[in-house]
């Protein structure tokens with residue numbers, strides 16, 4: 505069983521990225537489960553509030569802490585990812601020394617209406633993931649160019665786009681599992697290397 509925390513960077517009611525996240529959920533291999541992180545309920549990050557951490561931010565951290573991997577699905581706003589997503593990232597990274605995102609195998613995909621897809625958003629987010637020293641899935645990033653015809657009336661992708669997204673989530677889930685196995689093996693070896701008292 506592989507648990508993925510899904511973080512959608514748009515809180516718009518008819519968000520293409522939310523619809524994309526639903527398609528990812530539907531096409532994922534058996535044994536992969538998804539927990540959506542609620543970023544809409546978070547207050548604006550204020551360092552003063554860390555002393556009485558908001559319940560919504562604690563809930564976000566609990567989902568990420570429990571996950572084997574994190575998948576960001578975000579649109580592009582002004583050549584970067586969205587402000588609401590940055591707010592969620594800031595909450596999840598606190599308090600100091602307890603960064604929930606740190607070290608989690610992470611994927612980044614997204615959809616945008618411009619010809620570049622969400623490429624610049626993905627590049628900006630990749631910089632933060634790397635700063636957190638989290639392994640980042642680089643095999644095949646998906647930056648979808650979308651419009652009102654991309655998803656069917658039932659919200660489903662079809663054809664090549666569906667194949668692309670299916671390949672992405674299948675590869676990502678396998679990679680997350682491999683990353684967790686590798687990390688566990690390294691931890692086991694480090695424990696064995698400890699001198700016996």
Ligand SMILES: Cc1cc2nc3c(=O)[nH]c(=O)nc-3n(C[C@H](O)[C@H](O)[C@H](O)COP(=O)(O)O)c2cc1C
Nearest residue numbers: 514516519520521522579580581582583616617618
């Ligand atoms: C404030 C704002 C800034 C935007 N800037 C960009 C941009 O820089 N590049 C781009 O490709 N699309 C940009 N867009 C268009 C969004 O990609 C498009 O609205 C997309 O559908 C938003 O994702 P969603 O449908 O998941 O909410 C912008 C939209 C908004 C509202």
